[in-house]
Amino acid sequence: MAAGPDEAIMQTTLADFLRDTPDGEEAKAIIGKCVHCGFCTATCPTYQLLGDELDGPRGRIYLMKQAVEGNPVTDSTRMHLDRCLTCRNCESTCPSGVRYGRLVDIGRQVVEDRLDSQGMRRPLRQRLTRWALREGLTRPRLFGAAMRAGQLARPLLPPVLRNKVPVSRPASAWPQREHARKMLLLAGCVQPSMSPDINPATARVLDRLGVQLVVAREAGCCGAIRYHNGDQPGGLDDMRRNIDAWWPHVEAGVEAIVMNASGCGALVREYGHLLRNDPVYAQRAARISALTRDVSELLPEFDAQLRTLAEAAPEPRERVAWHPPCTLQHGQQIRGKVESLLTALGVEVKLCADSHLCCGSAGTYSVLQPELAYRLRDNKLANLQATQPDTIVSANIGCITHLQSGTQTPVLHWIELVDRILP
Numbered sequence: 001m002a003a004g005p006d007e008a009i010m011q012t013t014l015a016d017f018l019r020d021t022p023d024g025e026e027a028k029a030i031i032g033k034c035v036h037c038g039f040c041t042a043t044c045p046t047y048q049l050l051g052d053e054l055d056g057p058r059g060r061i062y063l064m065k066q067a068v069e070g071n072p073v074t075d076s077t078r079m080h081l082d083r084c085l086t087c088r089n090c091e092s093t094c095p096s097g098v099r100y101g102r103l104v105d106i107g108r109q110v111v112e113d114r115l116d117s118q119g120m121r122r123p124l125r126q127r128l129t130r131w132a133l134r135e136g137l138t139r140p141r142l143f144g145a146a147m148r149a150g151q152l153a154r155p156l157l158p159p160v161l162r163n164k165v166p167v168s169r170p171a172s173a174w175p176q177r178e179h180a181r182k183m184l185l186l187a188g189c190v191q192p193s194m195s196p197d198i199n200p201a202t203a204r205v206l207d208r209l210g211v212q213l214v215v216a217r218e219a220g221c222c223g224a225i226r227y228h229n230g231d232q233p234g235g236l237d238d239m240r241r242n243i244d245a246w247w248p249h250v251e252a253g254v255e256a257i258v259m260n261a262s263g264c265g266a267l268v269r270e271y272g273h274l275l276r277n278d279p280v281y282a283q284r285a286a287r288i289s290a291l292t293r294d295v296s297e298l299l300p301e302f303d304a305q306l307r308t309l310a311e312a313a314p315e316p317r318e319r320v321a322w323h324p325p326c327t328l329q330h331g332q333q334i335r336g337k338v339e340s341l342l343t344a345l346g347v348e349v350k351l352c353a354d355s356h357l358c359c360g361s362a363g364t365y366s367v368l369q370p371e372l373a374y375r376l377r378d379n380k381l382a383n384l385q386a387t388q389p390d391t392i393v394s395a396n397i398g399c400i401t402h403l404q405s406g407t408q409t410p411v412l413h414w415i416e417l418v419d420r421i422l423p
């Protein structure tokens with residue numbers, strides 16, 4: 001798909017059903033920024049694996065342009081959009097500032113709705129899988145019970161299921177001290193069951209630094225699972241529920257809303273945008289997004305305190321490979337902070353080759369597109385293992401579980417490592 005001079009700026013004529021709608025106008029504006037240069041294609045993981053222009057960002061933008069203009073959409077359109085990881089590597093590469101992640105959210109919904117209206121719904125099995133993911137993953141109690149059962153039966157499970165069930169680990173202690181400085185923590189929907197040490201470890205690290213983490217029990221899934229799996233209204237309702245749960249704490253003066261799963265952080269930062277047209281929630285959603293911080297963004301403030309604490313810790317430290325999740329490095333454009341922090345604590349940190357590429361986890365992608373997901377995982381693990389680490393660290397529960405399924409090397413959240421290092 002070579003770019004011609006008349007394609008330098010993509011002119012989009014919205015179909016009647018999208019004209020003057022917020023999503024339609026937003027999609028049109030995003031598509032209009034694409035100059036067809038193709039720089040993004042080279043860094044797209046699915047293009048690298050499949051070599052098809054339509055499995056890269058430029059091709060997918062073309063497909064979405066067709067869809068919003070009312071041109072025919074087919075199963076093939078949906079397949080190429082399904083194969084996208086939403087890793088947003090293309091956004092980091094794009095010199096024109098094309099907000100691909102937002103466009104693909106809109107484009108997928110348009111394609112799905114149009115195919116549904118043409119009687120071309122997804123096959124029953126796909127619909128059931130997506131429904132089960134939406135309803136199962138977003139209910140912490142139900143998911144926790146299923147995870148415990150899966151962990152008991154783990155040795156008997158077929159490999160494809162065993163990969164999704166981490167070895168059982170006990171939750172560790174939550175700090176009991178109170179501090180004047182308070183921040184909220186999003187506990188997450190699957191993280192407490194899959195890796196129960198991450199939240200207490202985050203709370204203990206901040207407790208040592210004089211900050212008390214508070215969890216609003218009424219808050220739940222950030223909304224990503226429903227929003228990115230065919231139920232945008234349900235995802236928006238999850239966001240509103242979280243805003244309601246957090247708002248009393250915001251009014252009471254919490255300094256920040258802390259995220260230790262970068263996938264959740266990337267979405268909570270978008271609440272303000274996604275709810276901008278909601279007359280009841282728009283203002284509060286914007287405030288919530290403004291207060292959102294990945295935990296790696298907080299710690300530089302405490303650099304001197306951390307170094308002093310670390311001096312009292314025993315040597316030698318581990319050699320670790322750091323896998324920055326796409327939702328951290330591309331979705332939130334946060335880079336370098338974890339490496340700096342761990343280095344300051346005396347840890348030998350390595351970034352592997354192609355560290356900008358997705359590991360294949362990508363939310364529910366590893367369930368919905370297992371073949372591509374496992375190829376990406378194996379490529380990522382080969383690069384990580386080449387740095388000869390004692391431990392691999394990352395910042396998102398999905399990446400941690402996905403990577404751990406393919407290696408004996410321990411895979412942890414980096415905050416767990418900091419918690420272990422500090423006295």
Ligand code: SF4
Pocket residue numbers: 043044045046047055056057060083084085086087088089090091100
């Ligand atoms: S989001 Fe990732 S997989 Fe999707 S088009 Fe962009 S780079 Fe490719």
Ligand code: SF4
Pocket residue numbers: 033034035036037038039040041057058090093094095096097098
């Ligand atoms: S890099 Fe940006 S402008 Fe160039 S083709 Fe990709 S999305 Fe379009």
